[in-house]
Amino acid sequence: MAILVIAEHDNHSLKGATRHSIAAAGELGGDIHLLVAGQNCETAAKFGQSVPRVSLVKWVELDNPSAENLANLVTSLSPSYTHVVAAATTYGKDWLPRVAAQLGVAQISDVVRIESPDTFVRPIYAGSLWTRVRSLDSLRILTIRTTAFEPVAEVGGMASLESLPADHAAGHSRRVSQELHTSERPDLESARIVVSGGRGLGSAEHFRELLEPLADQLNAALGASRAAVDLGYVPNDYQVGQTGKTVAPELYIAVGISGAIQHLAGMKDSKVIVAINKDAEAPIFQVADYGLVGDLNQVIPALTQAMAITG
Amino acid sequence: MKVLVPVKRVLDYNIKPRPRQDGMGVELSGLKMSMNPFDEIAMEAAVRLKEAGMAEEVIAVTCGPASSQETLRTAMALGADRSFHVESPADIEPLNVARLLAAVARRESIQLVICGKQAIDDDSNQTGQMLAALLGWPQATFASAIELDPLGTMRVTREIDGGLEIVSLRLPAVITADLRLNEPRFATLPNIMKAKKKPLDLLTPEQLEVGIQPHLQCLQVFEPPARKSGILVKDVEELVLRLRNEAKVI
Numbered sequence: 224m225a226i227l228v229i230a231e232h233d234n235h236s237l238k239g240a241t242r243h244s245i246a247a248a249g250e251l252g253g254d255i256h257l258l259v260a261g262q263n264c265e266t267a268a269k270f271g272q273s274v275p276r277v278s279l280v281k282w283v284e285l286d287n288p289s290a291e292n293l294a295n296l297v298t299s300l301s302p303s304y305t306h307v308v309a310a311a312t313t314y315g316k317d318w319l320p321r322v323a324a325q326l327g328v329a330q331i332s333d334v335v336r337i338e339s340p341d342t343f344v345r346p347i348y349a350g351s352l353w354t355r356v357r358s359l360d361s362l363r364i365l366t367i368r369t370t371a372f373e374p375v376a377e378v379g380g381m382a383s384l385e386s387l388p389a390d391h392a393a394g395h396s397r398r399v400s401q402e403l404h405t406s407e408r409p410d411l412e413s414a415r416i417v418v419s420g421g422r423g424l425g426s427a428e429h430f431r432e433l434l435e436p437l438a439d440q441l442n443a444a445l446g447a448s449r450a451a452v453d454l455g456y457v458p459n460d461y462q463v464g465q466t467g468k469t470v471a472p473e474l475y476i477a478v479g480i481s482g483a484i485q486h487l488a489g490m491k492d493s494k495v496i497v498a499i500n501k502d503a504e505a506p507i508f509q510v511a512d513y514g515l516v517g518d519l520n521q522v523i524p525a526l527t528q529a530m531a532i533t534g
Numbered sequence: 535m536k537v538l539v540p541v542k543r544v545l546d547y548n549i550k551p552r553p554r555q556d557g558m559g560v561e562l563s564g565l566k567m568s569m570n571p572f573d574e575i576a577m578e579a580a581v582r583l584k585e586a587g588m589a590e591e592v593i594a595v596t597c598g599p600a601s602s603q604e605t606l607r608t609a610m611a612l613g614a615d616r617s618f619h620v621e622s623p624a625d626i627e628p629l630n631v632a633r634l635l636a637a638v639a640r641r642e643s644i645q646l647v648i649c650g651k652q653a654i655d656d657d658s659n660q661t662g663q664m665l666a667a668l669l670g671w672p673q674a675t676f677a678s679a680i681e682l683d684p685l686g687t688m689r690v691t692r693e694i695d696g697g698l699e700i701v702s703l704r705l706p707a708v709i710t711a712d713l714r715l716n717e718p719r720f721a722t723l724p725n726i727m728k729a730k731k732k733p734l735d736l737l738t739p740e741q742l743e744v745g746i747q748p749h750l751q752c753l754q755v756f757e758p759p760a761r762k763s764g765i766l767v768k769d770v771e772e773l774v775l776r777l778r779n780e781a782k783v784i
Contacts, residue, residue, distance in 0.1 A: 289672070290663070290672075290675070313675075313676060313692075313694040313695045314694075314695070316659050316675070317663065317675050318663065319663075320659075320660035320661075320664045321663050321664065321666065321667035321673075323629065323660070324629060324632055324665075324667040324668050327629075328629070329749035330628070330658070330660050331750070332657065332658045332659055332660060333657065342753070346657065346758065347560070347657055348545070348551040349654065349657065350758065351551050351757075351758075352551055352552075352553060352756065353755070353756055353757075354752055354754065354755045355752070355753040355755075355756070356750045356751065356752055357750065357751040358749070358750060359748065359749050359750060359751060394672070395671070395707075396672035396673065396702065396703035396707075397702050397703070398699060398700070399689065400700045401694075401697065402697050402698045402699075402700075403696045403697035404697045412695070416783070441784070452713075452714075453713075458697075459678070459712075459713065459714055460693065460694075460695060460697055465657065466651075466652070466712075466713060474777070474781075485547070491761060494783070495781045495783050496761075496764070497773065497777070503766075508764075510761050510764075512764035512765075512781065513765060513766075513767050513773055513776055513777070513781075514765070514766045514767065515766070515769070515770070515773055516766065522770060525770040526770050526773070526774070530774070
């Protein structure tokens with residue numbers, strides 16, 4: 224028996240989350256098959272062949288890669304596997320539960336530890352608590368928290384490629400358009416350094432004026448707390464936390480973020496955390512490796528300048 | 535059109551959860567419970583459809599022990615016309631909740647279900663999608679805007695990684711609400727009083743002919759490994775030195 228990993232891709236190349244999913248699947252034991260399903264996704268499928276640990280890439284053309292059609296496809300493939308694994312991103316979270324429901328099995332969301340093929344640890348309550356659960360189903364459907372599994376390398380594998388019959392189902396829902404924010408900055412979920420801002424920035428203008436130069440200097444991604452999103456300082460996909468993204472960069476700099484548990488849920492696995500806040504009592508300091516209490520208007524420009532000198 | 539809104543009673547988001555003494559669950563006794571915040575957003579979306587003349591009736595439903603009825607009263611104070619309480623254990627799994635909701639949706643000839651995208655207690659983010667699958671309906675998850683035309687076609691804006699996506703789908707359908715879909719209203723005192731008189735009907739899994747056997751066994755609930763506490767630095771200069779020489783991250 225083997226494990227089916229669902230690739231996340233843009234039809235041309237694989238997204239980073241896929242390599243985390245493959246690493247997690249590697250801990251389950253068994254051959255790993257990678258499913259690449261989408262519209263004109265042959266290039267992405269070929270990329271999949273070079274990912275270490277994958278023995279077989281299954282490639283399917285879908286006329287309409289809607290949640291319903293993806294779920295139907297994976298439901299039909301699942302019975303020959305012990306596990307189906309996808310990343311807990313907005314892609315995997317969208318339709319993998321449909322597969323579980325159609326097969327009458329549980330889905331285990333956001334797995335952070337694989338203890339055995341049937342026992343998993345996952346965060347609950349915004350990561351304030353963890354729970355260890357055992358699956359009583361014979362097929363286990365998991366989404367994994369990418370930051371909890373070191374990704375496999377991009378190349379080094381030599382998987383075979385199997386093309387499955389194209390699926391022409393129209394389905395009931397269809398994408399009309401996509402508006403993706405383009406940025407010169409690294410992607411929030413894979414950046415080595417993240418600079419994140421909160422309510423303490425005070426306004427959208429201030430957020431940009433203070434944090435963009437610092438992020439530029441560090442080649443960092445920009446993130447935000449839910450408060451900053453709610454106040455309209457930045458778009459929702461900047462959000463780090465329970466209902467946003469989970470990040471674990473080498474360095475996370477939290478600026479003007481008080482540190483509600485919902486925010487900590489999304490960043491406390493970062494290797495080094497710096498907190499800068501004018502309020503010495505802010506809970507963010509409890510998780511920070513380095514805390515600096517001060518006025519953001521002075522500290523942030525000074526820090527940006529110091530980084531420029533450091534190069 | 536009838537709209538169904540599932541609501542869940544959860545530990546209030548301001549309260550720090552702790553494991554129960556026996557380590558087999560979360561301590562809830564004596565603590566403030568509230569409606570899951572995403573369900574409030576879902577309820578608001580449904581009530582706005584009714585106010586806009588697009589829906590005839592908004593029905594709230596919850597699965598849980600008797601105490602969950604207080605969440606249904608809140609839902610009716612926020613604008614639901616009536617509600618169902620499906621009696622079940624507090625720790626019922628998303629798949630079993632979805633099965634119960636599917637049975638209620640069929641029974642009530644529901645055309646649209648609006649759910650919160652996740653409950654802030656177990657953070658599973660599954661029930662809406664599972665419900666859509668069990669009903670064989672299309673879905674639009676993580677919605678930040680809904681446009682419904684009189685012929686039953688919807689355009690839903692979805693929050694996805696990296697930006698937004700607009701999907702088009704036809705009723706009947708399931709939508710799950712994200713944070714920015716709306717700002718829920720507060721229940722006013724007169725509405726809280728009126729809600730006490732609105733119909734709240736009891737149902738059991740047996741009446742709905744749904745089995746709710748568990749698929750998961752909880753072995754333990756515990757505190758995750760804590761980060762060791764750090765230090766306060768006195769100024770930017772010290773911060774940069776430490777990041778460079780001690781942490782070696784810049």
